[in-house]
Amino acid sequence: MIDTVVLDIGETLTSDDRYWASWADWLGVPRHTVAALVGAVTAQGRDNADALRLIRPGIDVAAEYEAREAAGRGEYLDEDDLYDDVRPALTALRAAGVRVVVAGNQTVRAGRLLRALDLPADHVATSAEWGVAKPEPEFFARVLEAAGSAPERTLYVGDHPANDVFPARAAGLRTAHLRRGPWGYLWADDPDVRAAAEWSIDSLQQLPSLVAQ
Known part of the structure; x- marks a missing residue:
């Protein structure tokens, strides 16, 4: 579960x-x-x-x-930067009683901008805020603290094999590789990625049914 x-x-x-x-x-x-x-x-x-x-x-x-x-030309995020499946998928997960955590290699400013979007998530944090970045094991230790659940009951979803799939698997988490973005597409069919990821998905909207299984 x-x-x-x-x-x-x-x-x-x-x-x-x-x-x-x-x-x-x-x-x-x-x-x-x-x-x-x-x-x-x-x-x-x-x-x-x-x-x-x-x-x-x-x-x-x-x-x-x-x-x-x-110079006033710094990092910026708004609703237009979100993929279309983000809000529906996260909303469905929370409706199913699943805790949703957002955590990635981003700046302090990105963390503030993401929280300002009021995503349907229980916790949002970035590597710069934690002072440790993927693929370091300590990052995934912080992930588990935020998750509040055992590794085998925590699913980490990401597009990057070296930063997401492999270190999350090494930390004992369950893993899903998302076929999205340069890294997601490039490594989607790599045998090592396929072996390390329990699931390979094309959309976040697959997550609610996957978790329900």
């Missing part, structure tokens, strides 16, 4: 379109250039921030992030 569903954020709940487009605009390059480079580094198994380093070698990404914030 699954008591709690924990969901990743980027490319699970929210589209990264605005995020990468804003970086392209800030760096003064076409948006498709950044999108293509993100895809390239993803396929190489590299940190997606390496796309920015290819455009501007030696860039201090954290410093540029702060500069964007200071």
Whole structure:
């Protein structure tokens, strides 16, 4: 039985379109250039921030992030950034008595913006707020604290094998790989991902019936 569903954020709940487009605009390059480079580094198994380093070698990404914030061109999320299945799926899970937790590798600001959206979730937290990021085991220890349920009764849902599926499985959680976004599509049929994920899903709206099983 699954008591709690924990969901990743980027490319699970929210589209990264605005995020990468804003970086392209800030760096003064076409948006498709950044999108293509993100895809390239993803396929190489590299940190997606390496796309920015290819455009501007030696860039201090954290410093540029702060500069964007200071210029009023910083990180932003609103209802348009949510995938269409997010509210219906989370609402259905809570109606079924399942605790819903949102936890992913995001900034402190992203956490505030997500909570301002008043998602149908019991808890929303980001790695920056916790001071530890995926795939570190301590992140998933914090996930279980937020879940308030045993690992075998907690389902972690995400698109990224290395950050979501593999470390969640190693922490004893149950796992669902979401075929969404660059990482989700690229690794959907990888044998190791298939072996580590108990379920492979195409939409969050599959979760209520999956949990009901």
